């Protein structure tokens with residue numbers, strides 16, 4: 570009944586299946602791994618005849634960085650973000666005894682932007698890169714309209730649904746800006762810096778080339794022998810001295826100009842699609858690359 574159109578009309582928030590039974594999730598392959606846990610390709614096959622749908626299942630591996638509570642926040646966040654440029658939430662799967670849970674999402678067959686651009690570089694022209702950039706921007710605008718800050722926007726967290734559609738994924742670091750605040754405030758030292766759209770634009774127009782990835786370009790400027798705990802300080806200094814990543818090869822001047830606007834040291838000079846949330850004062854905000 571829960572799948573019938575009538576049910577969905579009467580209970581729209583039920584929509585698609587939201588509770589997946591662990592015994593029907595058949596593991597197929599590993600899609601991605603991070604400090605959060607892992608994402609697996611599974612077939613949800615309640616009939617047991619291999620006709621079930623393919624889904625991406627994010628399994629939590631609780632560690633010092635991520636807890637079950639963090640994971641529940643991520644599930645809640647994704648479950649309310651129903652938007653064409655954000656990976657679709659399908660539901661959750663509880664392990665036996667509800668000791669752990671997994672997040673079930675739509676499976677996007679082309680993998681991340683890094684995988685895709687690396688293997689399709691010759692078929693992706695400037696027009697398509699701009700299309701992807703506009704979709705990421707709209708996805709971020711939607712997040713901002715709901716007062717969410719993604720905090721880990723990067724090509725590795727953008728998934729390719731088709732040759733003309735990309736979606737933002739991985740909301741493990743996403744935070745909501747409280748209504749009585751205008752800013753997201755970095756809560757503890759070492760909290761990850763807020764990644765900016767300009768860096769993703771640079772990754773896009775570099776075709777995610779490993780030789781011009783942001784980290785490599787910055788370390789080349791800072792010096793590879795710097796102690797890891799001092800990198801943020803060195804990075805802040807070179808940015809304060811107005812160093813920025815160079816334009817990717819063949820990058821249109823207007824696109825590089827937009828990157829540089831996103832990387833303005835003074836946050837009031839940066840482009841902002843919605844007036845809703847202004848970014849924190851400099852002291853809370855590692856200037857972007």
Ligand SMILES: C=CCCn1cc(-c2nc(Nc3ccc(C4CCNCC4)cc3)nc3[nH]ccc23)cn1
Pocket residue numbers: 599600601602603608625656674675676677678679680681684725726727728738739
């Ligand atoms: C967001 C980034 C961090 C966590 N993460 C999310 C996923 C993910 N992946 C996919 N599809 C997919 C992923 C990899 C490959 C590769 C390509 C190269 N050869 C091996 C296989 C192919 C398809 N769909 C998804 N839906 C929801 C999540 C999700 C993976 N990692």
